[in-house]
Amino acid sequence: MSSNVNIPRLDLNDYLNGTPAQKEKFSNDIGNAFNETGFVTITNHGLDADLINKLYSEVQNFFTLPEEAKLKYEKVELAGQRGYTSKGREKAKDSKTPDLKEFWQTGQYVEDGDSIKDEYPDNVKVEEYPGFNEVTKEVYQKLEKAGKQILNAISVYLGLPENYFEDKVNNGNSILRGIHYFPIENPDVLPADAVRAGAHEDINLITLLIGASADGLEVLTQQGEWFAIKAHGEDIVVNVGDMLQRLTNNKLRSTTHRVVNPPRELMKNSRYSVPFFLHPKSSMDLSSLDSCIDDKHPKVYADITAGEYLDERLREIGLKK
Numbered sequence: 001m002s003s004n005v006n007i008p009r010l011d012l013n014d015y016l017n018g019t020p021a022q023k024e025k026f027s028n029d030i031g032n033a034f035n036e037t038g039f040v041t042i043t044n045h046g047l048d049a050d051l052i053n054k055l056y057s058e059v060q061n062f063f064t065l066p067e068e069a070k071l072k073y074e075k076v077e078l079a080g081q082r083g084y085t086s087k088g089r090e091k092a093k094d095s096k097t098p099d100l101k102e103f104w105q106t107g108q109y110v111e112d113g114d115s116i117k118d119e120y121p122d123n124v125k126v127e128e129y130p131g132f133n134e135v136t137k138e139v140y141q142k143l144e145k146a147g148k149q150i151l152n153a154i155s156v157y158l159g160l161p162e163n164y165f166e167d168k169v170n171n172g173n174s175i176l177r178g179i180h181y182f183p184i185e186n187p188d189v190l191p192a193d194a195v196r197a198g199a200h201e202d203i204n205l206i207t208l209l210i211g212a213s214a215d216g217l218e219v220l221t222q223q224g225e226w227f228a229i230k231a232h233g234e235d236i237v238v239n240v241g242d243m244l245q246r247l248t249n250n251k252l253r254s255t256t257h258r259v260v261n262p263p264r265e266l267m268k269n270s271r272y273s274v275p276f277f278l279h280p281k282s283s284m285d286l287s288s289l290d291s292c293i294d295d296k297h298p299k300v301y302a303d304i305t306a307g308e309y310l311d312e313r314l315r316e317i318g319l320k321k
């Protein structure tokens with residue numbers, strides 16, 4: 001039942017500045033939660049309340065623009081990987097009905113002369129709101145930093161060198177997504193299975209989510225029950241994605257989650273959230289680690305690189321043709 005769903009609230013400062021015992025406890029707690037539920041909430045992640053408020057206000061500014069203005073920023077040829085994706089385009093992998101959302105995606109800023117810059121499309125700038133471009137860049141870089149620190153803690157849990165992921169995620173293909181779950185004006189005309197975000201697993205290594213303090217996010221427990229996640233104030237939710245699940249041969253779980261529609265009386269309200277999908281470089285080998293394979297845990301997945309895997313998944317969710 002819900003009382004034993006392990007989604008601990010962990011303090012990142014314990015890992016960064018704590019005693020050796022606090023550091024070790026952080027690694028164990030996050031590893032065990034990722035093994036059981038795939039989800040934790042994190043405090044002291046390096047983004048203060050002012051920055052998060054500024055982010056929300058700029059994200060709201062953008063989505064409040066008229067549809068024609070937003071459509072100027074839609075890059076279907078980039079499979080939505082940069083700029084705006086309009087209503088009705090993305091659906092969960094096993095669903096036929098699109099999610100009730102529109103979103104914006106910001107990608108990597110390569111600023112150290114690394115030739116990997118040529119692999120990535122340029123970020124799209126919102127002309128109407130310069131503050132939008134500034135705050136999304138700052139949040140991208142701060143969540144990337146927190147994500148790398150969390151990966152260090154996971155490496156320790158997995159018995160790998162602490163810097164195992166460093167070269168694989170440096171200038172990686174991560175995405176910051178600002179999502180607007182728009183008001184549902186007339187619930188009676190919606191397809192019966194239309195939801196804000198259909199049940200899915202994230203594609204990437206880990207996701208860091210701002211905004212789960214608003215109701216709606218639910219995870220599927222190992223007992224097959226939907227469990228509502230509620231983060232405190234400015235805490236972020238961090239979960240395992242399919243790439244980390246593959247790498248660890250299911251030791252760390254990429255748990256199914258969804259965003260449900262609000263009760264009828266609240267359907268006219270918008271919901272906003274901002275996930276950061278931490279991806280490695282496309283060259284990362286996702287073949288399962290030898291240390292996660294044994295007689296009790298035979299190898300489950302075929303070998304694949306992060307780039308090949310992402311391509312396959314973008315086709316399944318309808319963003320890439």
Ligand SMILES: O=C(O)CCC(=O)C(=O)O
Nearest residue numbers: 197202212217259273275
């Ligand atoms: O909006 C949320 O709370 C979660 C969004 C999500 O799961 C996703 O975009 O992958």
Ligand SMILES: [Fe+2]
Nearest residue numbers: 200201202257
């Ligand atoms: Fe997700």
